[in-house]
Amino acid sequence: MFLSDDLLSAIHSRANAVDQANVFPDEDLRDLKEAGYLKAFVPQEFGGAGLSVEEICNEQTRLAQAAPATALSINMHQIIVGLGRHLVANGVDSGRQILEGAVNGDVFAFGISEPGNDLVLFGSITEARPDGEGGYCFHGQKIFTSLSPVWTKLMTFGRDDSGEDGPHSVFALLNREGGGFTIADDWDTLGMRGTQSNSTKLEGAHAPKEQVLQRVTPGPSYEPVVFGIFAYFEAFLAATYLGIGNRAIEVASDKVKTRKSVLNQDVYANDPDIRWRLASAALRMNSATAEVTLIARDLDEGRDRGELWYPQLSAAKNAAAEASLYAVDQAIRSSGGSSYSNSNELSRLYRDVLAGLFQPSDQESLHGSWAKVVLGPVTEK
Known part of the structure; x- marks a missing residue:
């Protein structure tokens, strides 16, 4: 097991207080970082622990037994790391920055869901406007963005209608320090309160060319x-x-x-x-x-x-x-x-x-x- 029983016990001891106060579990994140869990899924050749999918699933189950909201938050980071692995394994070099970022301390969040959009991953109502240099500026509303108080990079996507070859979904990484977004304080929910999955309004948040992961045709695919x-x-x-x-x-x-x-x-x-x-x-x-x-x-x-x-x-x-x-x-x-x-x-x-x-x-x-x-x-x- 990667996460020690003592670590999980400490996280469990804080879960009720986090829920009652409706706050992000900062101490849990600190402990998980110190344990190397945020880079545990990164392949060893990139400097991570190289855990398998099955091993991360086991750790996520154990973490959720201790504190479900903490597990669900960190889950979103691990998904993006998994994306980086999958991109690199399939010859898409843009995924390397995810793996390198996780090793260097980045916390990745997941900015996909939008209000009223049941296409979810398969089509966005957020605008992805080309900047003329291969990058994009994003305009739209994202909801359920877990880790909202602490992420350093947000993986998001939007719709680019500028091409003659039809609309495309543009997936990219946004830097927190780059601005161009507003995070609402609107996470007052029945449960999973510690995730602090506040809504995020993208107001021209910019992803330079090198942070564009892929531009693909909308819809289900094996891209x-x-x-x-x-x-x-x-x-x-x-x-x-x-x-x-x-x-x-x-x-x-x-x-x-x-x-x-x-x-x-x-x-x-x-x-x-x-x-x-x-x-x-x-x-x-x-x-x-x-x-x-x-x-x-x-x-x-x-x-x-x-x-x-x-x-x-x-x-x-x-x-x-x-x-x-x-x-x-x-x-x-x-x-x-x-x-x-x-x-x-x-x-x-x-x-x-x-x-x-x-x-x-x-x-x-x-x-x-x-x-x-x-x-x-x-x-x-």
């Missing part, structure tokens, strides 16, 4: 920048949500071993209904973990899933998010009324796990993708 973002986003998000479900079962298991039934004069851990509830939660988590692990291994090995890559990546994320939601629900039902208290960890886990309902790919997108796999496209009458 390295598109597939790289999608693949690591879904895999690492899935692994992070697994940690919430695992932790909920741990908390409930400890509780029912001491919670006693007056009626039966025995602890609830011996009640067959409670045993069934927690066993069913563990079974769902076991299946989701297997699905995520297989996805991670196939990414590591570069296996070709063909046209099933996108729907199967989405399925793994949804399996993890839904299994964890179910596990938290069963844990709360098993633990009794005390879990309804705001001070109870299960209450926080319940609020945090709900964020998985909204992050791509959502249930509607997932079922649409699989309906196309099973039935083909919708036919005209």
